[in-house]
Amino acid sequence: MTFRTARLFELKTEDDMSDDRLLFEASDGVAILTLNRPEVMNAFEDGMREALFDQLDACATDPSIRAVVITGAGKAFCAGGDIASMAKLQEDNDVSIVETRMNIAGQVIQQIRRMPQPVLAAINGAAAGGGMNLALACDLRIASDRAVFAESFVKIGLVPDWGGFDFLTKLVGTSKAMELMMLGDRIDATEAHRLGLVNRVVPDAEFRDEAAKLARRLADGPPETLAAIKEGVYRGVDSSLPETLSYEYKTQRRLFLRDDAREGMKAFLEKRPAVYENRD
Known part of the structure; x- marks a missing residue:
């Protein structure tokens, strides 16, 4: 079966968004999961991690799904955790929910790694904190030239999660991982490509088409x-x-x-x- 390319991969704008915080669509063997909180750069809220895991789990056992794409709505890929929500937990001296969130995040990234289908991160904009590490957990990464990346945890006094210590260190080595994590500086897509964090960088105007072509090639493979x-x-x-x-x-x-x-x-x-x- 050769899959069609028309209208496979249409990234959502803010005007297209519904109330669902994770959108799912499947077309001719490609599943697209869109993180959908563009008003806060697709930062995770409670329920989103669980929904992401559930969709990945369903795709893993569906033979009609040949490739999976994770992307973000609006102008960002994912900003990681919702800092306003985390600040509220600090006020309540509550770490139990943090533990639950981290446990679910761990399940998500392990599911990405063990599922048989290739998982492509289509990084349409900023990927920070847990959002950056979610992208690094994917098998392949394509980025718009307007995408930026940051291991921003240190800026709020926290350490990387979502597997960042593993993924980033293996990709760039200990010295560069230390720098990116300890300073939390932003890097652009060109630098991310130079470091090997992304496979391809394409002009933003061509991003949707190029992401679709890459997803299609994966779906058409054996x-x-x-x-x-x-x-x-x-x-x-x-x-x-x-x-x-x-x-x-x-x-x-x-x-x-x-x-x-x-x-x-x-x-x-x-x-x-x-x-x-x-x-x-």
């Missing part, structure tokens, strides 16, 4: 193969060479006679695009 690549890359970060070679051997042997490999090789020999079907 689903079992992409799932195995995703697992292999994350295994490879912490595995020894013998462990990695063992995974490669077992996985290549398992996939060799599967339909994806048969179709891929047949299409190559026939000099045509491969057409990969959904797998139950």
Whole structure:
């Protein structure tokens, strides 16, 4: 099945928004999850983390969903936690809700990592605090040239969460991670790309189309193969060479006679695009 590109990926403006704080739409195998509090740069409020986890969990077991996109409404991707809400918890000397929120955030990022589909962060604007680390948790990241990034936790006396210590350090190394986390400075999309935090930066006027094209390419790919690549890359970060070679051997042997490999090789020999079907 080859998916259509028309009107797949239409980022929402503030005028398009409903009262739902997380929007979900699926078109021809691509699921789009839109964080929807543009009035506060899509900062998380109670219920949004749970909704995000539930949608990701549902997508993970739906064979008709071949790629997942996470993006933000309006002019921002996500500003992380709602600071006004956090200040209220401090007034009440209440850390129990903070613990609950962090637990759910942990479930979200672990679900992104373990689900078989590629998850693309489409970073349309500012990604700060937990919002930046949510983007880093995704498998691929495409950013508008107007996007900015900040590990801004230090500005309010807190440490990074949403897996930031893991994701950022592995991507940029300890020295740069220390700098970004200890100073909390903003970096633009060009610098984020130079550091390897995003895969692509595109002009804002072309962002929707380019994000759609990338999502489409992922959705058109061989689903079992992409799932195995995703697992292999994350295994490879912490595995020894013998462990990695063992995974490669077992996985290549398992996939060799599967339909994806048969179709891929047949299409190559026939000099045509491969057409990969959904797998139950």
